[in-house]
Amino acid sequence: MPTVLITGANRGIGLELARQYAADGWNVLATCRDPGKAAELKAVAGDVAVHRLDVDDPAGVEALAARMEGRPIDVLFNNAGINRRAPSIADIDYAAWAETMTTNVFGPIRVAWALRDNVLASDSKVMAFVSSKMGSVAENTGGSIMYRSSKSALNMAVSCLAKELAGRGAIAVLFHPGHVRTDMGGPSAPVTAPDSAAGMRRVIAGLTPQDNGAFRNFDGTPLPW
Template structure:
């Protein structure tokens, strides 16, 4: 039975990924900050285990890595992320919010990826997926939302470097723009539903090969510009 580890699985895209992978017969290791408050996640049927994980906290990450030592992880899906404020200009930035956004959106996913690299290496598929955003694209930058944009740009570069470092060990890294998704973060009028986004990314992950390492893709598999 293949296994997926998902961060930020208590709502939105992460919750839908947990539901879909479980429905497809995968073992799901779902994480969130407070499992006690994640009633929708704990209600997901199938072979699903829910763990507490704060990606901002190195001790929390290491504790879970110790708990799951020896557990092969075919797909590590780094989905946890935040968008604290949508400041329209540099002058509007709260630097504390910016630092918090970078901690969760950049340092957190890389911290998790490195802590669980041996779990991924022990699997047959060896995939590390990351929820990024086309708002991190420099080529398609339209300005605004600086804290969020810069966090996703930095994540893309960090994952690209990670992919280069782990390439010779067979790990494939991929960054996804999940679409403008109808979630708490994306808003109620967003054009893409969480099920559509999750299904698209799952299908792309199933087709990944070595040449896709370090790639930046839309949820439907379309390549995106850096």
């Protein structure tokens, strides 16, 4: 059976990804900051193993990589992220901005690099990253500078990662998951977590090496950088 590792799997999109992959018979390695508080995740039926991981903690990432040594991971799903809000530049809390960059940029790249050999040892060799169209410079309407800039930076970092690992068969892709009805997206968001997760999974299932470095909507539509 194929294996997926999902960061931030205790709620929202990450939890739904864990549910759907497990329901399809995948081995699910689900990570979150505090497994002791992840009751919904632990209740997911199927082959699901819950691991502690704070993507902000380099030592924790290395510890996870050590536990995973020698285990192929078909899909690494970097989902964990935060949204610290600042309506305008005048409102920036620079400490919160730094925290946003740490979690949304440094964390996913740190995890991807630490687990690169696991992914490259698998059949699928996919690294998926939850970004946002709010990180698109072409579609920028202003505001939300901390979140937007973190996702733009993630897009560039993953583009570099994709080029660096292309020769080894990796397929690294970025997703806008939609405006999803989660704690982050709010109760009135138009896209449900099940629909977002299902859409990204369909895209992943059809990826080829030519898709390496792509930036897609959850339904597969290409997005502008």
